[in-house]
Amino acid sequence: MNDQAEQVILVDEADRAFSPGGKLQTHEQGLLHRAFSVFVFNHAGECLIQKRASGKYHSAGKWANSCCGHPRPGEPTGKAAARRLTEETGLKVPLVYGFKSRYIAKLDNQMIENEIPHLFFGRSSQSPSPTLKKSKR
Numbered sequence: 001m002n003d004q005a006e007q008v009i010l011v012d013e014a015d016r017a018f019s020p021g022g023k024l025q026t027h028e029q030g031l032l033h034r035a036f037s038v039f040v041f042n043h044a045g046e047c048l049i050q051k052r053a054s055g056k057y058h059s060a061g062k063w064a065n066s067c068c069g070h071p072r073p074g075e076p077t078g079k080a081a082a083r084r085l086t087e088e089t090g091l092k093v094p095l096v097y098g099f100k101s102r103y104i105a106k107l108d109n110q111m112i113e114n115e116i117p118h119l120f121f122g123r124s125s126q127s128p129s130p131t132l133k134k135s136k137r
Contacts, residue, residue, distance in 0.1 A: 008070040009034040015100065015116045020073040030104075030112030033070065036081040040066040040093055040122045048128065050088065068117070081120045090129035093122035 006023040011034050026033050040048045048066040067088045071080035078097060086092055098119040105113045 006070075007073050009073055011116055017073075023070065027107075027111045027113065030114045032114050032116065034077065035068065035070050035103075035115040035117040036077050036084070036120060037068045037117045038066045038081050038085050038095065038120045038122065040085070040089075040091065040124055042125045043123065048089070050128075050130075066122075077118045078120065081118070085122075088130060090131065091122075091124055091126055093124045093126075095120040095122045 007020040008023050008026050009017045010019045010021040010026065010031055011017050012032070015034065017034065021031055021033060025031075042048070049063055050066065052062050052064055067081075067085045069080065069084040071077045075083075078095060082092075082095055085095070098121050100116055100118045103113060103115050103117055107113055
């Protein structure tokens with residue numbers, strides 16, 4: 001799905017959803033929205049990290065956690081995290097919910113990340129097999 005058409009879930013400070021919002025516009029305007037972050041560790045305790053694609057509209061080429069993203073309106077956050085992990089890494093890993101947090105940061109390209117991320121954790125010693133494609137997510 002392209003960034004112009006993709007929808008995120010706008011929330012209040014208590015993480016109560018109240019409206020869908022356009023993903024790109026949400027980041028341009030710094031609107032509070034729901035997100036997820038996934039951390040996958042191998043059996044040696046090492047965390048899988050990934051380098052963001054050079055075509056992303058913010059934070060391109062920067063190192064990040066195993067995967068992150070946004071649930072779509074009507075999509076449970078845990079299912080969204082598992083979906084995105086498989087899309088980005090090829091891994092199908094049982095995820096355990098950890099906690100949620102609060103995050104706000106001014107990013108490059110005049111973007112503002114203002115979100116309540118739900119953090120999920122998994123364990124796998126499989127090697128990732130990312131699908132190479134051009135994405136601006």
